[in-house]
Amino acid sequence: MTTTTTPVVRGLPVVGNAVAMAKDPAQFFVDCYREHGPVFRVRVLGREHPVIAGPEAAEFLGTKEGRDCLRSKEFWSGLVEEYGATRTLPGEDGASHKELRDIMRRGYSREAIADRLDEVVAITDRNLDRTWTPGATVPVLRSMQELVTDQLGELLTGASRPEYVADIRRATMYILNVLVTRQRPRIVLRDPRYRRAKARVAELADKMIEDRKRPGGRPAVLIDDLLRAHRERPSAMPASDLAISVTGPYVAGLDTVANTIASFVYAVLKHPEVLARVQAEADELFARETLTEKDLRSLPAIRGALMETMRLYPIAVVQMRTATRDFTFQGHRISAGENLYVGTSVPHFLDEFFPDPMRFDIDRYEKPRAEHMQAGAYSPYGRGQHVCLGKTLADVQMMVTMARMFHRLDLRLDPPGYVLARKTTPTPGPALSFRVKVAGFRH
Template identity: 50%
Template sequence: MTDSSMRLYVSNSEPPLVKGLPIVGNTLQMAKNGGPGPFFYKCYREHGPIFRVKVLNKTYKVLAGPEAVEFMGSKEGKKKLRSKEFWQQMKDAYQAKYQLTAESGEIHARLRAVMREGYSRKILIGKFDQFLQATDDMLKLDWQVGHSVPVVSSMQRLVTGQLGLFLTGRVPLNYVEDIRITIKTILNVLVTRQRPRILLYAPRYRRAFKRVHELGESMIKDYYVNKGKKANQEKNLIDDIMEEHERNSDLIPESDLILTLTGPYVAGLDTVANTTANLIYLVLKHPDVYQKVQQEVDAVFANPNLDTSCLKELPTLSGAIMESLRMYPVTAAAMRAANIDFNFAGYEIKEGELLYMGITVPHLMEEFYPEPEKFDVERYNKGRGEHLQANAFSPYGRGPHTCLGRSLAEVQMVLSMARLFYRLDLQLDPFDYALKIKVAPTPGPERGFKVKVKGIRNKIKYGIN
């Protein structure tokens, strides 16, 4: 889509300003009813593909809807958008030169190339049994029969354990809370800027930030202790990063190592953990889907010789995960700045202006998804494929910054949830619980969301028998 196809003329006026409250502007509206996604959808219906919002007395332009999705994924969008303004303060906090999410152009492409294989589903090849055993071991820690389990914190521990084992070779469960506090504060204060800077001086955050540095330093030490002892097929993301640092310290200088090495935990803690927590709620809320999921996972794990090809045998569970991503996207809106002056939908945008990209607005549009408020796991089946329509589905972002770990996350979520539903008989606690979404720093279930473990469905040779 070119600029000329989106507009008949360029207006000298500003896009419409969404009504809000004094000082806080639209902050509270963006925090209610599921977060900025539904809010931007409502604004899109009222104002079209471009409008303005105020967040804590600062005004941002929002580009939204399928028009914004197409623009962001186009060559024009790649040239006209950048992300460094939103991530620069995080880089400064770590005193880093580069950060993957903040860079554009050649540097961004080179960093992605270094990390691409380490973040891919290839890391599970030949390690399927290890992944399942690691999952079972983590379930054993948190999911006891008769207990009520806080789902979000448990999923954060599960995801951190899995990522640690396969991406970095460590399982830093004693650092989970420190990682959570650090990334929550940084995203709230320095990236999305929804909270005041005074929170950076809170003792709780300062202790957590120091601990994350400690984790990164121990990872560097471990690398040098084990250097040269691994076969090529045993190497992981940390080896790729450290080897590139030794080859090319201009691209990955020593100042960037802590932020880069602990990045996998930061990447998964909110995204995968929140998505799987949403999924658990949605499946348990719909008994017919829960029954189909149980039938699928029982059939799959009846085969003792499994590999990742079994994912094709889990269409209901896979559809449920995609519905979770559609209905409750973790990244409801991407944050960008204008790289150059350009026009969008009849309005002029100046270089350096800060923008929200409402790329998940189409997730709620009946033009793409009939009855979009309905949890329908068959939307993604062959013959329907509603998500395959142009610009309809963007849970992992669009453009050059599309989630690097997407393929790994998809496998990780399906296998983890297949194992959970295979092993355990679960129930919402209380049984009539209605999901509440918190939005800061990213949308996800409230930490009070719990599930009761009613019993063990299937015993195995290791794990929670």
């Protein structure tokens, strides 16, 4: 079969494309796609990597060929090794991945949170009452990380662990930066601050497991299912894998959810017409005596604002895979063993899918437009067999949290004309410097 010569993206000596990728990864891959098409190569610190991007790549991940040709094990092996485990969900493929996914599916599902919405509201309220007081200027991302840690602890593992918040946050940041995205060298793991945080998270895992062995306590579907699998099928969930599995919600959800809802806060406050619609829906939602999952299905402004936030401010810019065998994609040869990037978020910024793509337009997702339904167009939670297991749970969590925040608080950008500064490590999101002013309580 005749193959096409794959273009190599121009870059700097030695570092190659590393600087441009780190500065704005989403824009970098979009620019490369527009110039070179769906297949190109990048150079990062002396190593060359193929990139497949755009709707073609997003669709490819969902095909049998895509599943057979690509695996994710190599990118998660460092985490598994660091924590003395045998495997972790995002690092497995095929039958092993399905086995773990089946064990955890119920705990990460929409149903795990659907009848606990009042708890989501109560956790949100106690965090708002503690930090978001009238007159305060609040660091949004840090506050959202604390809120999300509180929610995940109570909803997925059975207990809030505020005394471990700083340790969870620090360990998660090191794990993502060094062991997953590999934007920092492994020597960083010798940092005493990380070693202390890692030990504290291990202590937390032990406490969580011991607590669930006692009768009573609050519901904790995920950890209960993990412990049941350990008892009934220890080969599928050995003792060595319990710690990484029970603390997995923090690694999977802390930075991703916190970045998304912090971006939501900015985007809504930046657009007064959207703010008014979000507030009106939130006020109507909480005028009800009880909150049910069904109530969330009729919130087009809040849902649209969340979906548009995930489109414009994606946290899953690319997915990283290793080629299991030689294969050809769009006429370009990729060799077995090559580590490649899959640019699934590229279509988020293409006019042919989302007209005027840089405009924050929350009505894109309602019929008849439904722009996100075009093949390969919208991938906020990744694609293929590794699409985020907790995506439906996260949708509910984020919608309720944002509805409650905008129902209760009168917020302003600080300063009023602020333009969002962004970070790219360990995952893209608002910079820690992003703050808002609490003008007062609305309710």
